Amino acid sequence: xxxxxxxxxxxxxxxxxxxxxxxxxxxxxxxxxxxxxxxxxxxxxxxxxxxxxxxxxxxxxxxxxxxxxxxxxxxxxxxxxxxxxxxxxxxxxxxxxxxxxxxxxxxxxxxxxxxxxxxxxxxxxxxxxxxxxxxxxxxxxxxxxxxxxxxxxxxxxxxxxxxxxxxxxxxxxxxx
Amino acid sequence: xxxxxxxxxxxxxxxxxxxxxxxxxxxxxxxxxxxxxxxxxxxxxxxxxxxxxxxxxxxxxxxxxxxxxxxxxxxxxxxxxxxxxxxxxxxxxxxxxxxxxxxxxxxxxxxxxxxxxxxxxxxxxxxxxxxxxxxxxxxxxxxxxxxxxxxxxxxxxxxxxxxxxxxxxxxxxxxxxxxxxxxxxx
Numbered sequence: 609x610x611x612x613x614x615x616x617x618x619x620x621x622x623x624x625x626x627x628x629x630x631x632x633x634x635x636x637x638x639x640x641x642x643x644x645x646x647x648x649x650x651x652x653x654x655x656x657x658x659x660x661x662x663x664x665x666x667x668x669x670x671x672x673x674x675x676x677x678x679x680x681x682x683x684x685x686x687x688x689x690x691x692x693x694x695x696x697x698x699x700x701x702x703x704x705x706x707x708x709x710x711x712x713x714x715x716x717x718x719x720x721x722x723x724x725x726x727x728x729x730x731x732x733x734x735x736x737x738x739x740x741x742x743x744x745x746x747x748x749x750x751x752x753x754x755x756x757x758x759x760x761x762x763x764x765x766x767x768x769x770x771x772x773x774x775x776x777x778x779x780x781x782x783x784x
Numbered sequence: 785x786x787x788x789x790x791x792x793x794x795x796x797x798x799x800x801x802x803x804x805x806x807x808x809x810x811x812x813x814x815x816x817x818x819x820x821x822x823x824x825x826x827x828x829x830x831x832x833x834x835x836x837x838x839x840x841x842x843x844x845x846x847x848x849x850x851x852x853x854x855x856x857x858x859x860x861x862x863x864x865x866x867x868x869x870x871x872x873x874x875x876x877x878x879x880x881x882x883x884x885x886x887x888x889x890x891x892x893x894x895x896x897x898x899x900x901x902x903x904x905x906x907x908x909x910x911x912x913x914x915x916x917x918x919x920x921x922x923x924x925x926x927x928x929x930x931x932x933x934x935x936x937x938x939x940x941x942x943x944x945x946x947x948x949x950x951x952x953x954x955x956x957x958x959x960x961x962x963x964x965x966x967x968x969x970x
């Protein structure tokens with residue numbers, strides 16, 4: 609989910625800017641064992657190269673030479689991922705089969721707002737994980753340094769941050 | 785304290801979506817530049833770098849799916865060797881990409897200490913290399929993760945004061961990112 613939403617972020621933000629230049633862009637950091645999903649642009653490549661061997665519209669026209677090589681590798685990996693059952697999101701970050709009824713139909717204008725809310729909530733909840741994990745570390749250290757008030761103060765501060773993040777995550781999750 | 789506790793996993797996943805927005809925004813400038821609307825110094829380098837990381841990440845995903853941790857680490861190690869363009873060429877987004885690559889590599893090494901083992905000193909050197917000397921970077925989850933990893937390693941060495949400072953750095957960055965999200969909320 610987080611990767612799909614992240615890829616959506618990149619796709620939605622980057623593609624408009626790159627539309628004219630036709631540069632494919634996707635830069636989503638990854639986590640070991642994270643679900644892997646692919647942007648539609650990548651999925652389109654699964655069909656293989658154009659019959660006439662010409663570049664697609666999104667292929668770089670004047671980019672660094674290694675881009676074509678990377679794209680080929682990218683396509684190979686996409687095919688492997690697809691073969692492993694990895695879902696490919698469309699440009700709005702939803703799995704292609706998430707709502708077959710809407711397949712091929714123009715998406716309602718309200719969808720973007722919904723997606724934005726979901727993205728924001730996902731980011732908040734991811735931050736909660738990071739903040740609370742660091743807090744746990746800090747407070748674990750504080751238990752070993754009971755004679756040093758700095759540790760206790762930092763632990764307290766981190767716990768407050770963790771609580772704030774948890775509330776924000778729960779709040780946005782419940783409103784979805 | 786052992787390597788590979790749950791924290792790392794959380795940190796490695798935390799804020800990655802936010803990073804997508806950060807990098808997406810940065811890469812948007814590249815797109816705009818190539819549409820002659822902005823003019824960063826070497827937009828193609830940033831695009832190539834972003835794509836290389838994307839490919840490498842996917843390769844690492846596949847290797848991990850197959851249980852090939854050594855291969856995944858080798859891939860990230862090869863990526864780490866660069867070359868990494870300077871901030872002038874690729875803007876801050878390029879630096880964040882570097883932090884991302886190093887962070888994932890170090891996380892993997894911490895989670896799998898028996899695979900191609902490295903000492904804590906070596907790992908700390910790796911963190912320092914990843915963090916580099918760029919200053920005043922905008923808050924982002926990749927840098928936060930590297931700081932937290934540094935804290936983990938320092939803690940492993942018993943350098944608790946320094947570990948605490950590193951954790952605080954990570955906490956502050958993530959707290960700042962959270963504040964931004966909340967301020968931008970409805």
